[in-house]
Amino acid sequence: MFVFTKNLFTTKFSSSLLNWRFLRTMADSLVDINERITSQGNLVRSLKSQGASKEDIDKEVAKLLQLKNLKLGGSEVSGKKKDTSFTLKTPKGTKDWCDKDVVLREHIFSTVTEIFKRHGGVTLDTPVFELKEILSGKYGEDSKLIYDLKDQGGELCSLRYDLTVPFARWLAMNPKVTSIKRFHIAKVYRRDQPAMTKGRMREFYQCDFDIAGNYDPMIPDSEALKVLVEALDALEVGNYTIKLNHRKILDGIFTVCGVPDDKIRTISSAVDKLDKLPWEDVRREMVVEKGLKEEVADKIKEYVLLKGDRSLLDKLEADSLLSSNSSAVAAFNDMRLLFDYLEAFGVLDRFSFDMSLARGLDYYTGIIYEAVTEASAPKIKSSAEKKKSADPEADRSNDDSIGVGSIAAGGRYDNLVGMFAAKKNAKIPCVGISLGLERIFSILRSKIPDEDIRANDVDVFVMAFGGGKEWTGFLKERMSVCKDLWANGIKAEFLYKVKPKPRQQFDAADKFDVPFAVILGQDEFAKGSVRIKQMGLKENSDEGQLVPREEMVSVLKKLLKYD
């Protein structure tokens, strides 16, 4: 390692013309540069406090600045060196959103935002990173997927993993807020193995709507579900079903079947895989991997493959074993209310009461749900096949409705805020929905023809036609016409050329399917008129209409159906 003396240091660095190549060699070995900066800083402060002469202080300040420059210069130079060799890409599992994709995404955002606001939702926007300890112990096995920021001194932080934990942290930090309907559409981060084509990303959007507060049972739950139905309907995702279950029914089932208390969550995780795996695989996981007794697993099967409409609730209530479990009985009452309320909201037919739905996250305490679509499983089954798959005994691995990812999910979580609150009794019960925006985007992107999405919103392209030596290109005139259009809220563009050709201007307008052109003809404009022409028609089939310039705005507003 290159070691340099204080003498070399002071002589070399006070020369004002810095030799960068030399400095860079040194910079690479300058592990103690920070120490030198600190000690030079101390020297300056000490001179000042001793009332040293201005000249002396300035001299030492100059040395300090050069030291700092050296430190920075070093990293900058090596940065420049890299410029010729770096990989031009976004980080693994991330993407740029642009062009028609971003237009469709904005349509999804504005559609759901409108619905959230219609139900009194307000926005909460939290930082993209949280203190590391806020996220610790909230995500179970998935904690390993959390992105940490580098320790650059100061606090240890991690990128948010979802929007729910930051919401709970905010509620705990703001004890005056005892109730809120909040929505949040933002990116979250998971260091997962990405599968870009399947919409599994490391950076992806979540879209959450949650209702927090102490209310009469199941009323906020039913409104959250009503919001979910309205959103999926408005987005036109196609046929979908919302699977519905209650954690306390599920836990009751496990208890009466004989699952030990400390195994309930892990057995619940196994059951949750029934939408991807056949019963035999799930059973093997329970018995072989998780050490459950075979007869307990077989008893569980009798319950968890049940699904249906609200009549299934009667069947469960009539079950003598299950009705002995107080937790399950409380949940039956919840479900009865919920079905009543969903009926009042006119959305009951969208739900399937499904005992196999368990949901992975630990923090749910009440109802849980998951919306699945048929859009990516279009195969029509014969009635025999249908019957087969409705049979709880059937192997579900060939069921096409299985394996389709959920497009929305959620549930009630009454204890999460309490995990953050200073007082242990400061609980705020919550229920919420989360829409899988990227999956919904994929479904819609494949359904909507490309030509139905316009990449920009421009209504009018302002053009100049003319020729000959006298012709100026009407640049300032086009600017002035655009100024008038913009002032009236009309979206307009013109070509950034002094003397543009007609073809160039039509091409620019056609690129974004701009519906109208305002043409400044050489002679016509001189006489105070502009030509308004509808675009997208066969060339020369429409000469457009000549209107006095002062009527241009009102004619266009009528054509564009503004206000």
Place this chain on the structure above:
Amino acid sequence: MFVFTKNLFTTKFSSSLLNWRFLRTMADSLVDINERITSQGNLVRSLKSQGASKEDIDKEVAKLLQLKNLKLGGSEVSGKKKDTSFTLKTPKGTKDWCDKDVVLREHIFSTVTEIFKRHGGVTLDTPVFELKEILSGKYGEDSKLIYDLKDQGGELCSLRYDLTVPFARWLAMNPKVTSIKRFHIAKVYRRDQPAMTKGRMREFYQCDFDIAGNYDPMIPDSEALKVLVEALDALEVGNYTIKLNHRKILDGIFTVCGVPDDKIRTISSAVDKLDKLPWEDVRREMVVEKGLKEEVADKIKEYVLLKGDRSLLDKLEADSLLSSNSSAVAAFNDMRLLFDYLEAFGVLDRFSFDMSLARGLDYYTGIIYEAVTEASAPKIKSSAEKKKSADPEADRSNDDSIGVGSIAAGGRYDNLVGMFAAKKNAKIPCVGISLGLERIFSILRSKIPDEDIRANDVDVFVMAFGGGKEWTGFLKERMSVCKDLWANGIKAEFLYKVKPKPRQQFDAADKFDVPFAVILGQDEFAKGSVRIKQMGLKENSDEGQLVPREEMVSVLKKLLKYD
């Protein structure tokens, strides 16, 4: 360090009831757990490929899972331990946006978005982090403020520092895009010393609009500035001035005054401080810290304190020294065009041609600008004081217009995309504006009375009035009425109580200044009517109007001035 043998390992971990306290002690010392997981995984794969018996495979799979559980369990346990002791806060320099703040912020977003779209702008959304090397060497001295992600294996990444470099990276990655008007409103990250009350944050919003492409000179530049004026006008930020300069004029000034080429950028940085420091301080920085000759500094002073309207351009052109510099002469032509175009757009009066504006960032190559507002410096000066501060010789440290932060800035940068492009000649010239949203927010937040901002958008609160033993509380009826309102796009809420009191319902509605109530009276509703009452009036001063339920929606739409 605790070392355990393979024998201990296999016997202890195949017991199905895990002793967590014991395991945790071991887990703390398990530096090689990943290796063990890998080798156990290999064993399982090898057994499978050899066609081993199911029992044998299951046994080894179970061991593998227990190993994985051990690894995760360790971190989870320590996470839970922390839960009782963590600090409940957002990371330093970050904040939650909520309530009326977020409503005002959304108003700012939608206002500028509408203007960007009116000019043909399209959205580009890039990841919140970039490969570290993409950001290297782009920010000069400020590179030390970049947030890095922790090295958790794989790529090294950093949080974006601005929106410009990601935009340039995207352009370089997409060579088919030769022109675009893009806007991007998103958070950026700087590990700066935060000053929250002054709006200096570590996580803050930037709002950029840029025009990329090869066009005739100064046309996109003038439209970018027109967009800036429209945005600041629409936001009603109060009186503002946009300082304007050209890097090539400034560089010409430095050259003709005798600044050595390799000192031009650093002297330019010193000049940029003239809005915060008096000339004497800037001169000292140039001479003492940066080693500029005294006579060169004094010559610079004659130029950089000049400011005025477009007539200043004539003065500069008439300067025999400056007009000998070809770079400056080229820039004069640019400025002449720009002033013409700004006049055509009707915004010339908003600009001040100001030789002291230099801008910190290295990458600007043409015009540069910065908008400053008087909103936070309301002191009115006497005409004598005004004259004094207009005098270029005057000490500017007491000038109240100095020290007000800029609310927007930008410039032309023709070489940034080329820094990323594979072919060195693949340049895409760009010009852009960046609005300082947080500063604009602070100005507006202090100007707009709190009561003028509604925290949510709800138009109607649906209530039930009644009493006695027979009264049900009309919960399902309120749900059904809300359902009809929502279906018609009317924003509505109801209280989540089975039997709410009138006072509770009025309080809930008043909390968000909901303008109308729909009241389901016990007898009236039974007869098919609802009462529509305007809120915010003196109690009992308005009984509202009784309307048949089927007319409720149309009456409300009229009252709310929907469509």
